[in-house]
Amino acid sequence: xxxxxxxxxxxxLGSIYAIIALGYTMVYGIAKMLNFAHGDVIMVGAYICFCxxxxxxxxxxxGILLAMLVCTVLGIVIERLAYKPLRSAPSLAVLITxxxxxxxxxxxxxxxxxxxxxxxxxxxxxxxxxxxxxGQLRISAVTIVTxxxxxxxxxxxxxxTGKTKMGKAMRAVSEDKGAAQLMGxxxxxxxxxxxxIGSGLAAxxxxxxxxxxxxxxxxxxxxxxIKAFTAAVLGGIGSIPGAMLGGILLGVIExxxxxxxxxxLSDAIVFAVLIVVxxxxxxxxxxxxxxxxx
Amino acid sequence: xxxxxxxPSNSIIPERDLDKIPVLETKHLGIDFGGLTAxxxxxxxxxxxxxxxxxxxxxxxxxxxxxxxTKVYQPTRGTILLNGTDTANLNAVQVNKAGIARxxxxxxxxxxxxxxxxxxxxxHNSVNSGMFSSILRLPRHWKSxxxxxxxxxxxxxxxDMQDLADHEAGALPYGAQRRLEIVRALATNPSLLLLDEPxxxxxxxxxxxxxxxxxxxxxxxxxxxxxxxxDMNLVMGICEGIxxxxxxxxxxxxxxxxxxNNPQVIEAYLGKQKEG
Amino acid sequence: MKxxxxxxxxxxxxxxxxxxxxxxVQSLVAGGQVSSSLKGQLIPICVxxxxxxxxxxxxxxxxxxxxxxxxxxxxxxxxGVIVAISLQGLPGPVRLxxxxxxxxxxxxxxxxxxxxxxxxxxxxxxxxxxxxFGEIIKNLxxxxxxGVDSHGLHFSATDxxxxxxxxxxxxxxxxxxxxxxxxxxxxxxxxxxxxxVLTVTLNLIRSRSGRAIMAVRDNRIxxxxxxxxxxxxxxxxxVTSAAMAGMSGALYALNYSSVLPKKFDFNTSxxxxxxxxxxxxxxxxxxxxxATVLTILPEALRAVNDYRMLLYAIVLILVMLVTNNPILKxxxxxxxxxxxxxxxxxxxxxxxxxxxxx
Numbered sequence: 001x002x003x004x005x006x007x008x009x010x011x012x013l014g015s016i017y018a019i020i021a022l023g024y025t026m027v028y029g030i031a032k033m034l035n036f037a038h039g040d041v042i043m044v045g046a047y048i049c050f051c052x053x054x055x056x057x058x059x060x061x062x063g064i065l066l067a068m069l070v071c072t073v074l075g076i077v078i079e080r081l082a083y084k085p086l087r088s089a090p091s092l093a094v095l096i097t098x099x100x101x102x103x104x105x106x107x108x109x110x111x112x113x114x115x116x117x118x119x120x121x122x123x124x125x126x127x128x129x130x131x132x133x134x135g136q137l138r139i140s141a142v143t144i145v146t147x148x149x150x151x152x153x154x155x156x157x158x159x160x161t162g163k164t165k166m167g168k169a170m171r172a173v174s175e176d177k178g179a180a181q182l183m184g185x186x187x188x189x190x191x192x193x194x195x196x197i198g199s200g201l202a203a204x205x206x207x208x209x210x211x212x213x214x215x216x217x218x219x220x221x222x223x224x225x226i227k228a229f230t231a232a233v234l235g236g237i238g239s240i241p242g243a244m245l246g247g248i249l250l251g252v253i254e255x256x257x258x259x260x261x262x263x264x265l266s267d268a269i270v271f272a273v274l275i276v277v278x279x280x281x282x283x284x285x286x287x288x289x290x291x292x293x294x
Numbered sequence: 295x296x297x298x299x300x301x302p303s304n305s306i307i308p309e310r311d312l313d314k315i316p317v318l319e320t321k322h323l324g325i326d327f328g329g330l331t332a333x334x335x336x337x338x339x340x341x342x343x344x345x346x347x348x349x350x351x352x353x354x355x356x357x358x359x360x361x362x363x364t365k366v367y368q369p370t371r372g373t374i375l376l377n378g379t380d381t382a383n384l385n386a387v388q389v390n391k392a393g394i395a396r397x398x399x400x401x402x403x404x405x406x407x408x409x410x411x412x413x414x415x416x417x418h419n420s421v422n423s424g425m426f427s428s429i430l431r432l433p434r435h436w437k438s439x440x441x442x443x444x445x446x447x448x449x450x451x452x453x454d455m456q457d458l459a460d461h462e463a464g465a466l467p468y469g470a471q472r473r474l475e476i477v478r479a480l481a482t483n484p485s486l487l488l489l490d491e492p493x494x495x496x497x498x499x500x501x502x503x504x505x506x507x508x509x510x511x512x513x514x515x516x517x518x519x520x521x522x523x524x525d526m527n528l529v530m531g532i533c534e535g536i537x538x539x540x541x542x543x544x545x546x547x548x549x550x551x552x553x554x555n556n557p558q559v560i561e562a563y564l565g566k567q568k569e570g
Numbered sequence: 571m572k573x574x575x576x577x578x579x580x581x582x583x584x585x586x587x588x589x590x591x592x593x594x595v596q597s598l599v600a601g602g603q604v605s606s607s608l609k610g611q612l613i614p615i616c617v618x619x620x621x622x623x624x625x626x627x628x629x630x631x632x633x634x635x636x637x638x639x640x641x642x643x644x645x646x647x648x649x650g651v652i653v654a655i656s657l658q659g660l661p662g663p664v665r666l667x668x669x670x671x672x673x674x675x676x677x678x679x680x681x682x683x684x685x686x687x688x689x690x691x692x693x694x695x696x697x698x699x700x701x702x703f704g705e706i707i708k709n710l711x712x713x714x715x716x717g718v719d720s721h722g723l724h725f726s727a728t729d730x731x732x733x734x735x736x737x738x739x740x741x742x743x744x745x746x747x748x749x750x751x752x753x754x755x756x757x758x759x760x761x762x763x764x765x766x767v768l769t770v771t772l773n774l775i776r777s778r779s780g781r782a783i784m785a786v787r788d789n790r791i792x793x794x795x796x797x798x799x800x801x802x803x804x805x806x807x808x809v810t811s812a813a814m815a816g817m818s819g820a821l822y823a824l825n826y827s828s829v830l831p832k833k834f835d836f837n838t839s840x841x842x843x844x845x846x847x848x849x850x851x852x853x854x855x856x857x858x859x860x861a862t863v864l865t866i867l868p869e870a871l872r873a874v875n876d877y878r879m880l881l882y883a884i885v886l887i888l889v890m891l892v893t894n895n896p897i898l899k900x901x902x903x904x905x906x907x908x909x910x911x912x913x914x915x916x917x918x919x920x921x922x923x924x925x926x927x928x
Contacts, residue, residue, distance in 0.1 A: 028694075034694060034697070082887055082891070085891050085894070085895065086890065086891065086894050088896065089890075089894035090894075091694075092629075092635065092847055092851070093847065093890050093893070093894045095635075096843070096844055096847045096848075096886065096890055097886075097887055097890040097891070099840055099844070099886070100883050100884075100886035100887035100890065101883070101887065103879060103880075103882065103883035103886065104880065104883035104884065104887065106879075107879040107880040107883060108880060110879075111876060111877070111880065222836075226701070226705070226836065229698065230698065230701075230702065233694075233695065233698045237694070262713075264709070264712060264713045265709060265710070265713060267705060267706075267709045268705070268706045268709035268710055271702035271703070271705050271706045271709075272702075272706060274698070274699070274702050275687070275688065275699055275702055275703070278688075278691060278695055278698075278699055279687050279688070279691075282690070282691050282692075282695060283695070284695075364795060366791065366794075366795075385794075386791075386794040386795065387794050387797050387798065387799055387800075390794070390795060390796060390797035391797045395795070395796065396795055398791075398792065398795075402789045402791060402792035402795075403788075403789070403792065404784065404785045404788035404789055404792065404793075405788055405789075406784070406787075406788055406852075407781070407784055407785070407788065411781055411784075414778075414781055415781050415782065415785045415793070415796055415798065416796045418778065418781070418782055418785075418796060418797060418798055419797045421778055422778075423777065423778050424779070425774065425777070425779045425806060425810075428773055428774065428777030428778060428779055428780070429769075429770050429773045429774055429777070430773075431773060435777065438778065439777075439778075442778070460575075460576070478796060479795075479796070481796070482796050482797055
């Protein structure tokens with residue numbers, strides 16, 4: 001029974017990683033950049049939701065919507081101001097800029113919300129969750145909602161990239177920017193859209209993360225950000241199903257490592273798994289192999 | 295060298311090289327890319343001091359042959375004998391050490407480094423000073439650096455490029471970059487030099503000069519040279535044997551005059567050029 | 571007399587810059603003209619200079635992005651503390667020297683362990699793996715307990731009690747980090763370490779091995795085609811870089827009374843990477859200047875304490891936007907060409923002129 005509970009908790013944590021990883025992987029696919037500020041967008045989303053619910057006393061749903069709205073706008077603004085001018089610059093310059101944006105968001109949050117941790121009220125407080133097998137298995141409401149949210153997002157994104165015109169444009173741009181432009185696709189707005197979707201998802205991830213682990217600080221997004229980035233690479237960066245798979249695997253491995261090996265060493269184990277996977281499959285589980293033309 | 299090597303009947307090796315082990319002999323060489331055959335049943339023998347040409351329409355698989363010989367790609371089938379020795383177990387680095395050097399169709403210089411440094415990198419395996427003697431600046435370091443400097447300038451003088459030694463390689467004009475690639479390849483002391491479109495982007499007078507220099511390199515270093523080239527004047531002017539590749543297969547082998555009069559070649563290649 | 575080459579001249583300027591800066595600061599300190607907060611920054615500045623120069627070897631010269639450089643620093647730091655504190659009998663400077671040497675050697679071993687499997691990965695994948703290794707090293711150090719008594723060193727992975735110390739002292743206390751350190755580091759030692767790191771790096775770059783490393787960076791396939799063993803030279807640069815980071819780590823740790831493993835996290839790796847990028851990839855002098863300025867800058871911004879990290883972030887973004895702006899870049903290249911043209915016109919001034927950066 002414990003095994004099952006750990007598995008469910010692992011999938012739940014993994015779902016959060018997966019939602020964050022989607023942002024990393026979509027942005028990487030389309031702009032070929034490691035957006036290190038993505039983890040901090042999560043933190044912003046969580047703060048917005050927290051403020052809406054705690055200070056404005058609005059319902060959690062409004063908090064989530066407002067958080068998504070703010071993060072979507074934030075994502076677009078960051079891309080326009082900081083990344084767009086660097087589109088032809090060396091990738092390291094873009095990486096450092098992303099790190100600059102990350103510092104900026106963290107320190108702006110520090111000024112606005114101060115460093116003392118806020119206690120986040122779960123957005124699914126009303127429902128106690130499921131109790132199965134005569135009380136032997138208790139699954140919290142947040143866990144269930146997180147997993148469901150992940151499933152919904154995954155289906156929606158698959159349909160979006162596969163069926164809609166904008167989704168197809170997105171795939172075209174990530175395949176070949178120049179060719180897509182020649183085919184009449186507006187590359188700038190497609191990239192903006194990608195950042196918008198990724199950041200909107202980050203807001204959801206932030207709210208879910210803080211509902212499950214209710215301590216909110218300006219640095220809250222850093223570690224989940226790095227782990228989700230790891231998940232994206234594990235699954236094969238640039239691949240949407242890869243981000244899902246990588247995220248969930250990472251969550252399950254982390255929870256199992258904590259439960260059965262060592263609480264302190266769980267992070268080391270998670271990162272070690274990434275290294276082993278990359279050594280066997282250098283482009284991640286579902287990543288495409290790219291051959292250099294000689 | 296004691297053993298005579300049987301030479302295939304359709305060989306185009308020049309007479310002077312007949313009693314020596316060929317520098318290169320491929321047997322049934324082939325490669326598939328994901329089910330698609332790019333090169334098939336490639337059989338070619340090149341004499342010790344031969345200048346050989348590999349021609350064919352775009353996409354015929356010429357560069358793929360070079361990539362197979364230099365182990366950028368591992369062959370799916372067949373054998374490559376370099377100076378009589380099978381290269382099956384060698385990687386790209388070892389093949390170079392065993393005697394094949396090449397240039398690239400899309401120039402691959404160390405573009406942030408100077409012209410001299412590019413050549414010195416070619417000399418890498420013939421100068422020996424390790425990391426520690428270099429960090430401690432032991433006499434051994436200075437000695438090998440001086441030797442490398444002199445050798446590099448000597449090699450650059452083939453193309454009269456000594457004065458460009460301090461220039462950044464990436465900033466050179468196109469033709470000079472191609473020449474530098476040849477010098478860099480020569481610096482590795484090869485027995486077979488592969489040139490991938492050496493005259494591409496050169497004007498007629500540059501091309502004429504290049505032809506002279508290719509001959510000069512062969513005569514001075516007594517090595518074999520195999521080149522891929524679209525400039526028929528160059529190919530017909532300096533190659534002793536020519537192989538024509540189409541759709542990954544050799545469709546003709548022979549001397550320049552034989553190739554020029556081969557109806558299959560005219561159809562597959564030269565004819566097309568006349569139309570264009 | 572042989573003409574001095576452009577790079578030799580550039581290197582001499584770099585050495586001169588470091589020596590002059592040291593002499594000036596040293597005399598200012600002797601004259602009591604340096605504020606105590608700046609005085610406290612002197613050794614960290616030396617450490618970050620060495621870190622930046624060593625990382626530049628990996629990022630600028632080898633051309634591989636490493637996001638886990640602080641991991642090697644921590645290996646050197648913790649080894650250095652163990653060495654320095656357990657060798658109580660010896661004089662301070664000797665202990666410091668041994669700590670730096672052994673710290674560097676241990677970090678080099680870590681470099682080999684990390685480098686051998688991962689250096690065949692490329693680009694962003696290598697970057698993420700170095701990040702992962704940095705986090706793993708930090709995580710492991712959080713769980714290591716080391717003590718020393720008359721019987722020698724004791725190690726444990728659980729807690730201090732299980733060390734079974736017989737009246738000894740705890741050196742490494744898990745998440746509390748290295749504790750009870752004696753402050754052995756000095757500014758002079760920092761200066762000497764900079765000179766050492768600088769000599770190793772500059773001499774390596776301008777050698778047969780260094781050319782091979784840069785060949786791998788500029789064009790891997792061409793490097794293989796001229797018989798250069800890619801793995802060997804990648805590893806050479808990576809391990810040398812790790813060893814020098816380890817040495818810097820030892821100097822760093824022995825400047826404080828205690829050091830937390832958390833100090834050597836992803837953020838520190840990034841901090842050093844920022845020095846390298848702002849100083850210019852492959853530009854060793856640039857790394858030195860950037861490390862110095864950016865270590866002093868947050869201190870100098872103390873007046874606007876609350877906003878200083880925010881300003882730092884904005885400066886960072888703006889510098890990246892400005893230096894990579896195509897219009898400004900073209901303008902700058904145009905100026906450089908003009909300058910080069912004038913120098914060529916007047917060969918005498920070209921000889922005396924200041925050498926361009928590497």
